[in-house]
Amino acid sequence: MTSYKELGLVNTREMFAKAIKGGYAIPAFNFNTMEQMQAIVQAAVETKSPVIMQVSKGARNYANGTILRYMAQGAVEYAKELGCPNPQIALHLDHGDSFEICKECIDNGFSSVMFDGSALPYEENIAITKKVVEYAHQYDVTVEAELGVLAGVEDEVSAAESHYTRPEEVEDFSKRSGCDSLAISIGTSHGAYKFTPEQCTRDPKTGKLVPPPLAFDILHEIEKRIPGFPIVLHGSSSVPQDEVDTINKFGGKLPDAVGIPEEQLREASKSAVCKINIDSDSRLAMTAAIRKHLAENPSHFDPRQYLKPARENMKKMYVHKIVNVLGSDNKL
Ligand code: G3H
Ligand code: 13P
Ligand code: ZN
16 A cells, blocks of 8 residues: 555645635646656646646556556656645546546555546446545545546547536535545537537638537536535547647648637636646647657657657646646646
């Protein structure tokens, strides 16, 4: 058993309490590679922001869970080296799909876990979430649960259709499961294709898709029913069109990729939404920089030559999200 406290990590309880009071949201960035980890830490330190570094099943399959855990430990030490004596970094399991994986992560030094029972029948979701909570709380690890289903397809997370969270269920669910935060479905979805062209309108000037708005009425109804309870938004990449254009210009093919407009995420951050998950935007920033670099420097073959601009581009994106969208800067 390794406690996250020995690694210098923190759980999400205090982060969320402050974020709700302060009207901002904590960034939850997925990481799979050393460059993503470095860029996240550099951005968090530069902006003096708390940050959640999260690990998906796909990340564990790609990079190995043990390596990722040590990378998070390295992240804390790296933040200190960059001049932040008390970094607020949580290591979070993203979309845990069983009690066993949640337990394994808690035992290995994660400070926060998600049990995603959103595809299960309601009572089963409550029962397993409760079991995870009972185990996690013995070690002061915080637990995120999910009610409602997000559409979208990622490597390990997929659902054909979304079902908005039913506000009338959230009070019962949060009380009986004992979860510390609740991910809800109000129209966000995973991946770089959050809406089909049919669900959008088109900007006549740019020809770009304009997505439908998030269901803020449902969010506000949920806030009323569980005042002050931490709400989480998954699938919140905005799919920056400049990155999409760069990818397409240098040989990529991402037609009609579209995300959640940043103004809507900014608005959500001011509410009880206190954790916003961003993964795809990091993938886009990395891929755009690598494609551009290799197209402009065809003789380069040392990965450091193209991973350096990729890391810089991701850092720029993380800083932008923290400062201009979530508002979590200067909150340490
Ligand atoms: O929620 C999904 C995350 O973007 C993780 O995706 O399983 O492909 O790593 P992944
Ligand atoms: P995006 O695909 O919108 O980045 O969502 C990531 C996410 O929700 C991770 O859990
Ligand atoms: Zn997610």
